[in-house]
Amino acid sequence: MIEIIIKETKEFLRDKSNVFYFLIFPILLVFLLGNLLNNSDMAEEAIGSVRIHYMIETKEPAVILAIEGFVQGVSDQQNILFQKTEDIDLSKELAGNDEIDGVVVFTGHTLETAFPLEIQIYEGTNRIKNRTISAIMNGFSQVNKAVNVIVKNNPQALASSLNDEVDLIIEKDLGINRTMLDYYAITMQVMISFMSIMLGAMCFMGERQDKTIRRLKIAPISQAKLFLSKVLGLLPQIVMQIAIHMATSVLIFGANYASNMLDNLYLFLMFFILTFTIVTIGAVYGLCVNVNPMAVAMPILWTMMFISGTYSKEIFIDGISQFMPVYKVQEAAFDLAIFGRYDKINSVILVCILISIIMLMIGAFVFSRREEQ
Amino acid sequence: MSYVSVDNLVKKYGEFTAVDHISFNVKKGEIFGLLGPNGAGKSTTLNVITTLTDFDKGEVVVDGRDIRQDKKSIKQLIGMVPQDIAIYNHLTAYENVKFFASLYGLRGSKFTKNVTEALEFVGLSDKIKAKPRKMSGGMRRRLNIACGIAHDPQLIVMDEPTVGVDAQSREHILNSIRLLRDRGATVIYTSHYMQEVEEICDRIAILDKGKMIACGTEPELVSMVTDVMSVYVETKIPLGFDREAFCKKTKLMPGVKGIIAEDSLIRVDISIEQNSIERIIQEFINYELPINNIKSEVPNLDTLFLTLTGRELR
DSSP: OHHHHHHHHHHHHHOHHHIIIIIIHHHHHHHHHHHHHHHHTSOSSOOOOEEEEEEEOOOOHHHHHHHHHHHHHHHTSSSEEEEEOSOHHHHHHHHHTTSSSEEEEEEOOOSSSOOOOEEEEEEOSOHHHHHHHHHHHHHHHHHHTOEEEEEOOOHHHHHHTOOTHHHHEEEOOOSSOOOHHHHHHHHHHHHHHHHTHHHHHHHHHHHHHTTOHHHHHTSSSOHHHHHHHHHHTTHHHHHHHHHHHHHIIIIITOOOOSSSHHHHHHHHHHHHHHHHHHHHHHHHHHHHOOSOTTTTHHHHHHHHHHHBOEEETTEEEOOSBSOSHHHHHHHHHHHHHHHOOOHHHHHHHHHHHHHHHHHHHHHHHHHHHOOOO | OEEEEEEEEEEEETTEEEEEEEEEEEETTOEEEEEOOTTSSHHHHHHHHTTSSOOSEEEEEETTEETTTSHHHHHHHEEEEOSSOOOOTTSOHHHHHHHHHHTTTOOHHHHHHHHHHHHHHTTOGGGTTOOGGGSOHHHHHHHHHHHHHTTOOSEEEEESTTTTOOHHHHHHHHHHHHHHHHTTOEEEEEESOHHHHHHHOSEEEEEETTEEEEEEOHHHHHHTTOOEEEEEEEEOOOTTOOHHHHHHHHHTSTTEEEEEEETTEEEEEEESTTOOHHHHHHHHHHTTOOEEEEEEEOOOHHHHHHHHHSSOOO
């Protein structure tokens, strides 16, 4: 058995296409997309100073005091410049002409009425500065139970605010502040594990193509043992593949998987068992089907991945089905990586072990019965 | 005593009968040839003997053991050289031979010695670190043989091992097979190259459309259809030469079966057993007939195949 494992490893490492598809290509993807995603986390431009005119229309002294205190506090920062205005129309015009960045009017609240303080924000032309003003005023509103009313000055900004994203993305709190790369590294590893179906399929199809399978079959070794040796011969490659991907993501691109070493090892274990399971499925495919897995298995896999949901930073992208294996594995991986929970990952490991055993039994049976012409 | 015994072997693929009641025995230490055109059933027969293919009827015994009941121990005795080159392109010549030998449980110093010897045997000892894709077709064929013999098999099954090789490699391969026989191995050899089979096989079975149509040594097979060979003499017949008297006298010579004289070409049919070419030449000299050219035509396996099936071997 050890000879077969050594032979499989040598062949794998010496085959340039294998090395590219299973080792270099995933690293390349992490490198390219990792860089891209890391950059997408950064601000596109410096905000600079934000000039805001404000007017207080409310007559409540306590509220006026709170507003003045807030404005004073915020204005102490170098970049946020609040300036009181007496001519609201002029200020609005200045905001429209980009001479100031926005106008805020505090209005509507008296002790006699139950209406909350209303903060009217007249936006300027700069989208990012508008968001900044909105964020500042949100902070005040949260404390003082006020209501923000945003008035768009700029028709272009108004148009761009009709954002479909709201319909597509459901906000979901994933607990920890992470970069996109952290999520991508896990998603990518799941994808690599599923793509290992090629590794399993080619393990027997390659022998058939090289015509060496008949030589193996006439050797005085039981056919079941031969099948197992061939599949187990892929273990070093599986370990290499996962280890290289995880190590590259962490050490070179600074991605985080789980928060501690033990959880990371457990995550590694799950990926290892998952990949081995996929390899056993591929091996049975390679024995039973004589069609290149690139043409059959990969489209099925990609379709499955496409209709599965996935995670990204602070958002969950809803797929067509949440019952796809790809989704279930991702869910389990994120559950451990982010929340440190083991339930789902244990289920995945258990199911994978069961499937592996079944596949190995089917494979050994088929290999023993099948005549190679 | 026969080392391999095939009795009434039948192998069907659905409705198609690939091997139809074939029987033959292979003696220990002989090279036994299976000759026949493509689709004759040679490879299927070999697949059965090497345990690769199950069969529908009949009995196959190797070294006194039934192939169905004692498959594992029979596998240990067999070395297979398949028709297709079956080697790993990413492993070196040495690693290829070593890997296949390891499947037969060889270990230790004998293992290393066998691997080295197998490569020396096929003339690749200077190519042990070379990868197959860097080798010529002939070298790859020889490596294919080395992979099949490194574990010292008692029975070596070779399925068209010389397909597509140059003359030099072919000669090397044929010499190697003779050497294996001389070392005590029994060889079953298939080919559709008649000359090759004639050259190296001690006994030959001729197959066609799944049936065995003849089996024996080459002279035995040829004598099944004829014992006559033809001698063609090109001469210059002088004016006034009594052609009829010459023919009559020659025909009376021992071993001469017939004579035909057409212009300057005279054909004499003689018995293969009583080869009398020398006496015929002497007769031409006695009659002062110049011999410009002389050639003999001995019937061969092709003639046999043609006679038995009405088709040429290739």
